Amino acid sequence: MPNTPLLRGVWGCVYQTRPFIFLIFHLHIEERQVFNLNTILVNITENIYRMKNKSLVSINDIQKEQYQEILDLAEKFEENPTQDILNKYVVATLFFEPSTRTRLSFESAASRLGAKVIGFTDAATSSVKKGESLKDTILTVSNYSDIIVMRHPKEGSARYASEVSPVPIINAGDGANQHPTQCLLDLYSIRKTQGRLDNINIAFVGDLKYGRTVHSLAIALTNFNTTFHLVSPEELKLPSSVKRYIKQKGLKYYQYSELEEVIPSVDILYMTRIQQERFSDPLEFERVKNAYILRKTHLKYSKKNLKVLHPLPRINEITEDVDSDPKAYYFQQAQNGVYVRQALLATILGA
Amino acid sequence: MSVNETRKELKVSAIENGTVIDHIPADAVFQVINILNLNNIRNQLMVGTNLDSKKLDKKGIIKVSNKYFEKDEINKIALIAPTASLIVIKDFTVVYKENVEIPNSVDKIVKCINPNCITNHEKVPTQFSVVDKDDLSLLCHYCEKTTKKENFSFI
Ligand SMILES: [Zn+2]
Numbered sequence: 001m002p003n004t005p006l007l008r009g010v011w012g013c014v015y016q017t018r019p020f021i022f023l024i025f026h027l028h029i030e031e032r033q034v035f036n037l038n039t040i041l042v043n044i045t046e047n048i049y050r051m052k053n054k055s056l057v058s059i060n061d062i063q064k065e066q067y068q069e070i071l072d073l074a075e076k077f078e079e080n081p082t083q084d085i086l087n088k089y090v091v092a093t094l095f096f097e098p099s100t101r102t103r104l105s106f107e108s109a110a111s112r113l114g115a116k117v118i119g120f121t122d123a124a125t126s127s128v129k130k131g132e133s134l135k136d137t138i139l140t141v142s143n144y145s146d147i148i149v150m151r152h153p154k155e156g157s158a159r160y161a162s163e164v165s166p167v168p169i170i171n172a173g174d175g176a177n178q179h180p181t182q183c184l185l186d187l188y189s190i191r192k193t194q195g196r197l198d199n200i201n202i203a204f205v206g207d208l209k210y211g212r213t214v215h216s217l218a219i220a221l222t223n224f225n226t227t228f229h230l231v232s233p234e235e236l237k238l239p240s241s242v243k244r245y246i247k248q249k250g251l252k253y254y255q256y257s258e259l260e261e262v263i264p265s266v267d268i269l270y271m272t273r274i275q276q277e278r279f280s281d282p283l284e285f286e287r288v289k290n291a292y293i294l295r296k297t298h299l300k301y302s303k304k305n306l307k308v309l310h311p312l313p314r315i316n317e318i319t320e321d322v323d324s325d326p327k328a329y330y331f332q333q334a335q336n337g338v339y340v341r342q343a344l345l346a347t348i349l350g351a
Numbered sequence: 352m353s354v355n356e357t358r359k360e361l362k363v364s365a366i367e368n369g370t371v372i373d374h375i376p377a378d379a380v381f382q383v384i385n386i387l388n389l390n391n392i393r394n395q396l397m398v399g400t401n402l403d404s405k406k407l408d409k410k411g412i413i414k415v416s417n418k419y420f421e422k423d424e425i426n427k428i429a430l431i432a433p434t435a436s437l438i439v440i441k442d443f444t445v446v447y448k449e450n451v452e453i454p455n456s457v458d459k460i461v462k463c464i465n466p467n468c469i470t471n472h473e474k475v476p477t478q479f480s481v482v483d484k485d486d487l488s489l490l491c492h493y494c495e496k497t498t499k500k501e502n503f504s505f506i
Contacts, residue, residue, distance in 0.1 A: 027424065058495065134469070134473050134475075135473065135474075152469075153467070154461075154467055154468065154469045154470050154494075155465060155469065155493070155494035155495070155496065156468050156469035156470060156475075156492075156493025156494035156495070157469045157493075158492065159469075159492065160469050160473065160475050160493055161492045173465050174469075174494075175494070176467070177494055177495055177496075178495070187366075201480055205352050239356055
């Protein structure tokens, strides 16, 4: 909650409609003492105040209203990405396994908000290699930082870290389990390109069995009356544990084995990698991998508003001639990750 | 009551003070002994198995003197022997009887099936919520994977 109810009330009514105009104005006249994060956030939201000083481990930890408000805030950061609002904070990025893309996105988000970044990029170069327990690493680093962003190869590691850590944890991927910021940037990309989250027709293509991004996004979308089109080989179908969420909300899903079948009817085409190690039979992998490649010619029969998403990095599942098509959105999607991560850092540290 | 049943009743009450665990599925008797650590106690212990039962095909029964079980021990029994009933005896008299019930959450007693789960790599007590009581399965609080009854291994 902001400093005082009175203050909140005042900012809330005066600046409700155009918060960032107010913000830029104050920056220009150097009134830094009144410009703090509370005043930004109060104009955006009430629900995400509950996220202050809380860890973000799993997408299942946040409510529908909170998704919307994080995305609203991310939109503000997209309009005005460089803001010196976290200059008193230190963000630790602990990458127990390397993921350059995700780490750079978080570090970029933190830097644009003025925070200092510390951390390591790979467990091989850290004390973890010497056999230090996760708990000890987290407790040590929490002395040096105000928030910890972590990626770890073991599932459940981020939940455990959040239980032992005195500072909030943001999960940047725990094994095959959760990667909530990826899910939020996917939602952001959908909302931005379609103008809404409700009533979207989405196709998930490729490895729907092991792909954690698909699972989290599908579960999150069950809050928004989505219709699901699931395109995968028999052995990589969406698990029943995820379908259960779709059924519980009474939503529709359709399963396909051919990519061509879904293209004309969907708003979002979410492509994923199919990894060889998922197959016991290498021949089966060869057959399947080539069946789910998106080519520019496919897009001829698509809706005008279609956007192609992909969590990246891709291998060969989208041919390069698609990249120049206005319907290709996967690089912008990655860029949206910075705004979403700015919104989360600001919410958790500052609100 | 037939003579036969009366004699069974007597057998059940044959300890002075303690607990009788009845209606254990016959194939789960030794597992119950293990998870309750009854193989290490010095109290009088009587175990019967493959006994005829009206409720179960074959049942087992455990009687242990001067021992009364705590809630989390009873939960353990429920996980492996959901049909079991617990009879508390004082002065040769049944003072309390309950059918065990599968709890809503299971802490510290079952291992997570997922080899890549943090609970199998660091000293983290396991925590599960019970997602299905009929076809018993537990959802790991940490890795969010499900462990089914046939894969239970106790800590
Ligand atoms: Zn687990």
